[in-house]
C-alpha cells in the first residue's frame with residue numbers, strides 16, 4: 175500500500191514537470207478534471223467547489239475547496255466568506271451565503287474574452303494569440319505586471335465574479351511558480367486556468383504535497399502551523 179502510494183506520487187511529479195516543460199503536452203486532460211465537452215469553463219470551475227454536485231455551493235463547500243487548493247484555514251474562511259457573500263446573493267437573487275451554480279452558468283461574458291467561442295468553450299488558437307501578446311519579455315510565463323495588463327483587457331467570467339477578492343493576486347499565490355524570487359504564472363498554468371482544469375490540477379498537487387509532508391513528523395508539525403494561516 176505504502177509502496178503503491180509512493181509510486182503514484184513519483185509518477186505524478188514526473189508527469190507534472192514533463193507537462194510543464196513541453197507545450198505539446200498541453201492538450202492532454204488530467205484524469206481528475208471533469209471530462210465533458212458540454213461543460214463550459216465556468217461550469218468546470220464551479221463544479222470543483224460543488225463537491226456533492228447539487229448545483230449549490232455552500233460556504234462550507236467553498237471553504238473546503240479553497241483548502242484543497244492549498245489555502246490556509248484562516249484565509250479559506252475569509253475568502254470563502256467573501257466569495258459566498260458576493261456570489262450568493264447575486265446568483266440567488268436574494269440575500270444568501272449559498273451560491274446558485276445554475277445562475278453562475280449564464281456564460282454571457284465568457285464569449286467576450288477572446289479565448290472562448292460563442293458557447294463558452296476554450297479555443298487553443300485564441301489562447302496562443304492572447305498569451306503571445308501579453309508575455310512581453312517572451313519568457314513563457316506571465317509575471318505580476320503582465321498578468322495585470324492581461325486581466326485589465328480580458329476580464330473572464332471567473333475573474334469578474336471573483337472581483338471582490340484579490341483577483342489574479344490570489345491566482346498567482348495559489349498557482350504561481352517561483353522564478354528568481356518572483357512569482358510567475360506559466361503558460362501551461364494559465365492555459366489550464368482558462369480551460370477550467372487548473373483547480374483540479376492544483377488540488378492534486380496539494381494533496382501529493384500533504385501526503386509527502388505527512389511522512390515526516392517534523393514537517394507535519396511545521397506544515398500544520400503554516401496551514402493555520
Ligand SMILES: [Ca+2]
Nearest residue numbers: 224226228230
Ligand atoms: Ca453543493
Ligand SMILES: [Ca+2]
Nearest residue numbers: 309313315316
Ligand atoms: Ca513574461
